[in-house]
Amino acid sequence: MAGSAERTPIIAGNWKMHKTPLEAEELVRALLPQVAPAGDREVVRCPPFPALAAVVAACRGTRVAVGAQNLHWEREGAFTGEVSAPMLVAVGCRYVIVGHSERRQYCGEDDWLVNRKLKAALAAGLRPILCVGETLAQRELGITEAVCAIQLKSALAGLAAGDLEPLVIAYEPVWAIGTGRTASASDAQEVIAFLRSLLARDYGTALAQQVPILYGGSVKPENIGALMAQADIDGALVGGASLDAASFAAIVNF
Numbered sequence: 001m002a003g004s005a006e007r008t009p010i011i012a013g014n015w016k017m018h019k020t021p022l023e024a025e026e027l028v029r030a031l032l033p034q035v036a037p038a039g040d041r042e043v044v045r046c047p048p049f050p051a052l053a054a055v056v057a058a059c060r061g062t063r064v065a066v067g068a069q070n071l072h073w074e075r076e077g078a079f080t081g082e083v084s085a086p087m088l089v090a091v092g093c094r095y096v097i098v099g100h101s102e103r104r105q106y107c108g109e110d111d112w113l114v115n116r117k118l119k120a121a122l123a124a125g126l127r128p129i130l131c132v133g134e135t136l137a138q139r140e141l142g143i144t145e146a147v148c149a150i151q152l153k154s155a156l157a158g159l160a161a162g163d164l165e166p167l168v169i170a171y172e173p174v175w176a177i178g179t180g181r182t183a184s185a186s187d188a189q190e191v192i193a194f195l196r197s198l199l200a201r202d203y204g205t206a207l208a209q210q211v212p213i214l215y216g217g218s219v220k221p222e223n224i225g226a227l228m229a230q231a232d233i234d235g236a237l238v239g240g241a242s243l244d245a246a247s248f249a250a251i252v253n254f
């Protein structure tokens with residue numbers, strides 16, 4: 001099993017822009033009986049905003065937590081179309097994905113914005129799942145660690161170790177997201193161990209040993225075993241395969 005005894009493995013599903021509230025409820029109802037026995041893992045579902053309330057209701061009283069895929073950095077105000085951290089808490093979210101590469105790529109989110117969103121999530125009591133990862137061009141240039149280090153350091157700027165206990169990190173190489181190409185388990189382990197070493201350097205060993213670091217990028221039932229066997233990989237952020245109850249359950253139950 002992955003990681004250290006101190007860290008509870010987390011399997012989180014990012015549904016992206018899929019599922020109406022009704023479809024979301026059906027998916028959760030199909031999943032719940034299949035993940036009930038998976039006692040030592042935290043299971044998180046991240047549907048689109050309109051389906052959050054339905055998924056929270058369907059998961060009430062179960063071991064499945066609910067997260068959002070994005071948030072605004074202000075608590076309220078004239079920000080048409082946006083949703084704040086306190087609103088997510090009010091609807092029953094415990095987690096929120098921050099800095100996903102699709103938001104960086106398609107919505108212009110930069111490291112400064114990611115930092116503000118991360119702070120807003122922590123201030124509201126949400127567990128942020130902070131995504132970092134390199135593009136294929138950056139990997140081929142040999143700058144994977146530099147890119148991930150900049151993303152991590154900028155996202156955590158202005159925060160102290162004491163603020164970061166709820167933090168979850170997901171290492172998601174951009175070239176592996178939705179492509180069917182997974183980083184090899186040893187490549188993922190190498191980057192994740194590097195991220196943990198940065199946390200240790202900047203925030204101390206205790207925090208570094210406590211923060212769960214997930215891998216994301218074409219995780220499937222077939223490759224979860226090799227990933228979870230790595231010392232520093234504490235779970236997975238799953239996109240495509242989380243939209244199928246049997247596949248997601250197989251990943252959770254590995």
Ligand code: PEP
Binds near residue numbers: 014179237240
């Ligand atoms: C993701 O969206 O975070 C993701 C990892 O997607 P996929 O599993 O489809 O690659």
